[in-house]
Amino acid sequence: xxxxxxxxxxxxxxxxxxxxxxxxxxxxxxxxxxxxxxxxxxxxxxxxxxxxxxxxxxxxxxxxxxxxxxxxxxxxxxxxxxxxxxxxxxxxxxxxxxxxxxxxxxxxxxxxxxxxxxxxxxxxxxxxxxxxxxxxxxxxxxxxxxxxxxxxxxxxxxxxxxxxxxxxxxxxxxxxxxxxxxxxxxxxxxxxxxxxxxxxxxxxxxxxxxxxxxxxxxxxxxxxxxxxxxxxxxxxx
Amino acid sequence: xxxxxxxxxxxxxxxxxxxxxxxxxxxxxxxxxxxxxxxxxxxxxxxxxxxxxxxxxxxxxxxxxxxxxxxxxxxxxxxxxxxxxxxxxxxxxxxxxxxxxxxxxxxxxxxxxxxxxxxxx
Numbered sequence: 424x425x426x427x428x429x430x431x432x433x434x435x436x437x438x439x440x441x442x443x444x445x446x447x448x449x450x451x452x453x454x455x456x457x458x459x460x461x462x463x464x465x466x467x468x469x470x471x472x473x474x475x476x477x478x479x480x481x482x483x484x485x486x487x488x489x490x491x492x493x494x495x496x497x498x499x500x501x502x503x504x505x506x507x508x509x510x511x512x513x514x515x516x517x518x519x520x521x522x523x524x525x526x527x528x529x530x531x532x533x534x535x536x537x538x539x540x541x542x543x544x545x546x547x548x549x550x551x552x553x554x555x556x557x558x559x560x561x562x563x564x565x566x567x568x569x570x571x572x573x574x575x576x577x578x579x580x581x582x583x584x585x586x587x588x589x590x591x592x593x594x595x596x597x598x599x600x601x602x603x604x605x606x607x608x609x610x611x612x613x614x615x616x617x618x619x620x621x622x623x624x625x626x627x628x629x630x631x632x633x634x635x636x637x638x639x640x641x642x643x644x645x646x647x648x649x650x651x652x653x654x655x656x657x658x659x660x
Numbered sequence: 661x662x663x664x665x666x667x668x669x670x671x672x673x674x675x676x677x678x679x680x681x682x683x684x685x686x687x688x689x690x691x692x693x694x695x696x697x698x699x700x701x702x703x704x705x706x707x708x709x710x711x712x713x714x715x716x717x718x719x720x721x722x723x724x725x726x727x728x729x730x731x732x733x734x735x736x737x738x739x740x741x742x743x744x745x746x747x748x749x750x751x752x753x754x755x756x757x758x759x760x761x762x763x764x765x766x767x768x769x770x771x772x773x774x775x776x777x778x779x780x781x
Binding site: 506509 | 737738740741742760761763764767768771
């Protein structure tokens with residue numbers, strides 16, 4: 424028995440499972456079965472391979488020949504003769520029909536027909552085109568109007584925005600102009616310095632919870648107590 | 661692996677210069693026969709790609725006790741005119757359908773059935 428038909432891996436698995444080519448069909452394996460493969464699909468299909476000999480149980484089997492009675496034989500012969508005759512004439516008839524159909528194809532006639540067909544189709548096409556052109560004109564006009572409206576609205580919005588912006592800027596400018604009286608310029612810088620020197624404002628004050636003001640002194644008095652020194656050092660660090 | 665057909669069951673449309681046959685191609689599964697009536701090269705196998713499918717035959721009676729069969733008579737006529745052979749089962753079916761003369765096998769089957777009925781009764 425040649426087993427070169429199977430791949431090496433299949434033979435290996437066949438040996439492992441202890442099966443042969445005949446019983447392989449019932450195990451769900453096949454020629455292309457590969458163990459550990461990621462995707463295998465087993466469908467019952469296998470029949471007895473052609474190179475296997477006749478089965479032992481069938482070696483001495485003699486098939487029975489059918490016995491046809493004489494009446495039936497004669498009848499069948501008659502029927503078959505009739506049938507064959509009928510079929511020959513039928514085939515001839517069908518071939519004749521085919522031939523007639525074939526000869527009917529005339530180039531000029533076909534061309535004329537195609538031209539006529541084309542004309543008819545063209546007329547229908549033109550009609551449809553005209554119909555659609557009307558619809559398209561209406562649609563395009565509508566679209567144009569819409570677009571115009573949208574653009575006008577956008578222009579209006581832009582103008583309004585610009586106006587608002589102008590008003591806001593004007594207000595800002597006014598405010599700055601009003602404030603500009605108190606600005607220190609090169610002209611009144613001496614007067615401002617003098618005023619500052621005369622009116623010294625001390626911000627070094629603190630308010631406690633009870634509403635008492637504590638005046639600060641500069642430079643601040645360093646703390647003398649020893650207990651608080653390390654804390655101060657630590658804070659510095 | 662099963663040799664699954666990868667061709668179009670309705671026919672590839674590839675016509676070879678060899679003689680054709682109109683015959684059955686089994687498309688069922690185990691214990692459930694179902695046939696396509698196909699035009700194919702005479703010497704090609706059952707599961708080879710057919711040139712054209714011209715019908716369908718379901719040999720198992722359905723719930724209404726009917727065996728359904730369908731033919732594309734125009735194409736069958738075309739192929740017969742081209743000289744395609746018709747296999748016996750298909751000729752039998754076509755005879756029953758009234759396209760061809762009734763096949764002798766039909767008569768034979770009929771009288772055999774009649775005889776078995778007489779024997780049983």
